[in-house]
Amino acid sequence: xxxxxxxxxxxxxxLRVELHRPDWQGNLVHFFGPFNSIGAARARRTVYLKATWVxxxxxxxxxxxxxxxx
Numbered sequence: 001x002x003x004x005x006x007x008x009x010x011x012x013x014x015l016r017v018e019l020h021r022p023d024w025q026g027n028l029v030h031f032f033g034p035f036n037s038i039g040a041a042r043a044r045r046t047v048y049l050k051a052t053w054v055x056x057x058x059x060x061x062x063x064x065x066x067x068x069x070x
Contacts, residue, residue: 006036008066013041013059017048020055034062 006012014033035041038059045057 003005006034006064008064010064011038011061012036012064013038015041015044015048016056016060018055018057021053026034039041 012033013035014031015035017030017032019027019028019030030042033041038061041059045059048054048057
């Protein structure tokens with residue numbers, strides 16, 4: 001399944017979720033995305049913020065620059 005990506009010189013978003021469980025050793029970090037819109041990333045964050053084992057859920061952004069592969 002192909003994921004639709006953004007074009008050149010556009011913003012792309014991902015969700016960084018830090019998990020904390022007392023029975024685990026330390027914290028785990030997971031990334032979800034990329035998302036074409038900030039709205040899609042916010043929707044995914046809403047789902048994770050409802051879980052008690054989520055320490056933080058941060059939306060991150062990047063700016064795309066496409067180039068030829070050698």
